[in-house]
Amino acid sequence: MAETILELHGITKIFPGVRALDQVQFDLRAGEIHALMGENGAGKSTFIKVIMGVHQAEEGQMLLYGQPVHFKSTRDAQKAGIAAIYQHVTAYPHLTVAENIFTGHLKKRFGIVQWKQMYEEADSLLKELNADFDSRALMGSLSVAQQQMVEIAKALSVHARIIIMDEPTAALTKRESEELYRITRKLRDEGVSIIFISHRFEDMYALASRVTVFRDSRYIGTYDVNGITNADLIKAMVGREINELFPKPKVELGEEVLRVEGLSRTGYFKDVSFHVRKGEILGLTGLVGARRTEVVQTIFGAEKLTAGKIFLEGQPVKIRRPAEAMKLGIGLLPENRQIEGLILDWGIGRNITLTELKSFVQGIFLNEKKENLVSKQLAEQVDTKAVTVFDKASSLSGGNQQKVVVAKALGSDFKVLILDEPTKGVDVGAKAAIYEIMGELAQAGYAIVMISSEMPEILGMCDRIVVMCEGRVSGELSREEATQEKILELAMLKQTATEGSV
Amino acid sequence: MATKSGRTIAHIKQRSVGSVLLRWESILFLIFLAVNIVNYSLSPDKYFNTSNLLRGLRETLVSGMIVFPMAFILLLGDIDLSVGGNVCLSATVLGLVYNASGSIWLGILAAVATGTVCGLINGLLLTRFTELAPMVVTLATNILYRGISEGILGDTATKGMQKVDWFKSLYFGKLGDIYYILIIFLVLAVIFGLVMHKTVFGRQMFAVGENKRAAKYAGIGVEKIRLIVFTLAGFMCGITAMFYCAKTGSVMSNAAEGYELDAICVCVLGGISTAGGKGTLPGAMIAFFTIALLKYGLGLVNIKGQIINVIIGALLVVVVMIPTVQDLIKKHRIKK
Incomplete structure (x- = not known):
């Protein structure tokens, strides 16, 4: 030795x-x-x-x-x-x-x-x-x-x-x-x-x-x-056994909520189309550089799109900035939660209420008591590990920060939730909790789009999987037909062609 | 959905005596008291003479008007160095329009419009071209605004505004013992304070100052807020120009020089971080009155203006070090 x-x-x-x-x-x-x-x-x-x-x-x-x-x-x-x-x-x-x-x-x-x-x-x-x-x-x-x-x-x-x-x-x-x-x-x-x-x-x-x-x-x-x-x-x-990590419950799928057709942004992605229904979890996967994040940022109005149409509940919509997307009922939980999702120096309560401040206005002033109470309820709903709503977001672990971001989205009246790598940098215990919340949201009638690079959660959580490769949709798989190998094959479709071997 | 683990999260703030005492505003208030005590012991028979005191305070109120919008701008993580030039140009316009039309009302209107447009120009430049640094842009527009004023006035001054009695009393007039300008200043302090701390707009300003990207993703119109605040700063420059004319009665092209730095100085001393997102308006107000009283008190014992600046400068250096010292004390405590 x-x-x-x-x-x-x-x-x-x-x-x-x-x-x-x-x-x-x-x-x-x-x-x-x-x-x-x-x-x-x-x-x-x-x-x-x-x-x-x-x-x-x-x-x-x-x-x-x-x-x-x-x-x-x-x-x-x-x-x-x-x-x-x-x-x-x-x-x-x-x-x-x-x-x-x-x-x-x-x-x-x-x-x-x-x-x-x-x-x-x-x-x-x-x-x-x-x-x-x-x-x-x-x-x-x-x-x-x-x-x-x-x-x-x-x-x-x-x-x-x-x-x-x-x-x-x-x-x-x-x-x-x-x-x-x-x-x-x-x-x-x-x-x-x-x-x-x-x-x-x-x-x-x-x-x-x-x-x-x-x-x-x-x-x-x-x-x-x-x-x-x-x-x-x-x-x-x-310190405990996790038996079921991916509990996507059976949900009766409803009407189509969001549809995008031929979305393009020059230099990033081209001709991206998909749709998602009520109660459905749609997986959006691919390798790093597949431009999945850019696609959802564009849908959310954080970036400009050069071509393509977005339909919400069958109606064509124009989205120029995040505020408009949110008004229409589209919420995005960004990948980079420490920069885009949270104000780390603020208490978790203020983070949660930031998007819906208007609902706490009485006369012309904010009713902070009501605000704190609502944020407390939302934080508890996702079981955040925190002592008070004044705890700084920076003091929480990655998993609990993600829960706060979810709670923030729950405070608004969204129809579509886009989650960009929701379990990135999150530990095993908090992961299971986030999957459970996602299942509950699907049951509650949200249409969910989840970007993820982790094969097990894509296979376990999603009803349908859209695979992207270098800015294009390279294929779509149903829950039944999806396997790790098929997804990987689609994700590398382009790369095999250009590089000859994998 | 019910709470799964039965965990509850408190939503009512527990304030401990220690945390209140360690607040920046508390420390500032102690400094404020200390300044008063020093001033009083230097000139015991003159210092608390109400009319002296109020007159001394009044001296600082015109440039003090800039503190309010500057607090907002710093809160956003921006900076506006053009306010001095803006006040100068607005005051010039006031004088010109008054002398040309004979109507002080038209003059005031023109001054406020000029200030607002100048602020709007700053705002448009900074929000349409977001990669530009506010410090550089407003440094340039400061020169531009004052330059226009110099071009108009040359070596001459525009005068005569004090001929209108009610206009003059904007600065010199009193309600009982209290000057109108002090009342207006205090009302403005309350309004700006409420907007900053009690409204949606205020909270959104804090969010923008802390993290522009997170604010954008939360659906806040970051550039819209910046545009509004810069325009508001311009509007306040117009208002300040009005009081400036009431005070001096004439405007030369060196009017309102250094107003931007006075205001920034007060805000920073008051705990408003130039990095954005931190600070309170009450803090800025305590800082404002501390400096104002210090100037007045030292003036009473015939200390020269330049020496007063040395003292204020030294005080600033000491005061801005306090948070660092506090951190050291906290760390020391935890070790124990």
Whole structure:
């Protein structure tokens, strides 16, 4: 058995009012990929920040190669050979790849930057990783997957022996993920130890030899990946068994509510048509870059459309801005809920009532008592985990933030609800709750359009599935005929034609 | 749908003494008291003399009118540096129209119309071309508006507005002991405060200032609100120009210089963040009266204007550091 190179014991981190970590332990062996899993808010990110010296633990001990260490800052951690690649790439988009790789440790001689040497070294690092771009490319021109590769190159440039990856696959397509797997395995074979955080079970199975689970700021256990099942892990992560994750109830489908015909927006998508009926959940799926989000943003009036028609209950409608869409009864729960869906600095109550302020007006003033009461009821309706309606939205976990966004939509009188990746970045428990709410909404007569990249929820929740590929609808499948393989085939229809192989 | 887990969420705010004391407005009020105490001890027999005090306050009220619209603009995360030039141009127009027509009413109307149009121009530029930075656009229009005024007036001044008694009394007239302008100022403070904190429009302004994208997705007409607020600022410049003419009776092309920075200074001291979305109008009002009384009190003991500026500047630096110090105290407490 390989030696243990990093060990943490009894780590406790206290933030105002909460124990973000409570007596947590962890160990990492040389040349190992160790997965770290847990629901959102389980303390994974805080734990990483303690290792990296961003936060200092109140209690506990950290041993690196058997020696106790105390990192006061990220610099200390980096000097000790630990590098982290965060979920959201923290790069300088206007600088070149090489400049990003060498940020903080530019190659200098007599105080002058050695550009040639830097570009050469950067290129050789990129070559090692099989990158398909040049070190002189601008960071901002790269895809997320490529930017991550730059981050990995950056870690290699400081000769990191331990690399922490925080949800690196969250924004990647399947193929990009596989490329990342390849690189990660290569690093492991070269003796680098890797802590891999992910919500995806497939990541863990593909890479890790051991997995550690955190729940509610506590350490639950470390298991060998060999022989463990999804059910075991879910149980460890949520402390209960989830038997039915996708409970779309049987709903009698009603009249057609929304129909779009030949929607086009130059440079984004072309000739997109679909319809959705009362009580129906329509899935809109495809790979990253299929332009699903752009389609629904256009329907919602947040972007301009160049051609096509929108019909609501059989009548043609013009939608130029979100306010008009909402007036007609079309609601959108945006993908990027922290930027488009919520005002993070506001209480959840004010977030919920923002779209329907007019209904709280008495005379000319807002009746805040009534407002608070209604927002409380809506927040409770979706079972938000919060103490008061004044709790800041930023203080909630991803899943509960999503519930607040749903509650906000429930406050309006919508006929059509468009949910863009409603369970992205949401933990298992909150996911089930969101599916349940969606089922109830369908029963209540909403027509629902759900964008999702997650195959199980598309297959489990949707009555019909529209698959998009590079800005066009490539096919439509009924619930009965849909399978994972058929969806993927449609989603890659165009790519197979242009690239020859998948 | 019923609550599934039986969890309830409170909807009535619990206010603790600590949280009230830590509010920015409370701290400002303490500073306000301190300023009064210092002023009083410097000149005990003169400071609380009502007529002196009111006259001292009145000095600051004309430029103070700009604080109201500036609070709205900062709240949106915008800025308007053109208000000084706008007031100057509006006042110039007032004088010209009055002298040409002989009607002060026509003059006022023309001034308010000029101010409003200037504000509308700012608003249209910024909302039609959203990529433009408000600081740059209004810096340019400030030069433009004042430049037009300079072009019209040259080295001369337009005068004679104080010949109309009732117009002059807009600034000098009193109801009992209280100047009309102070009453108008306080009424405006109440109106702007209510709009900001108690109406749908006010809440939407806060939303726009916090997060324009979220506001847009919530169906709020972000650009419409910005256009309205910039136009309103222009309208208030017209009103301010009216009081300016009543006060001075003549207008030169350097009129109302620095009004924009005075107003921004008061708003920031009052806790209205230039990043948008934060602050209260009562806070801005406490800050306004603190600075006004400080100027008056220091003036009483014959401290020169320039020195007063040094003191106010230094005070500002100290005061804007308070939130940082507060955070440190909070962190310290939590550690314990």
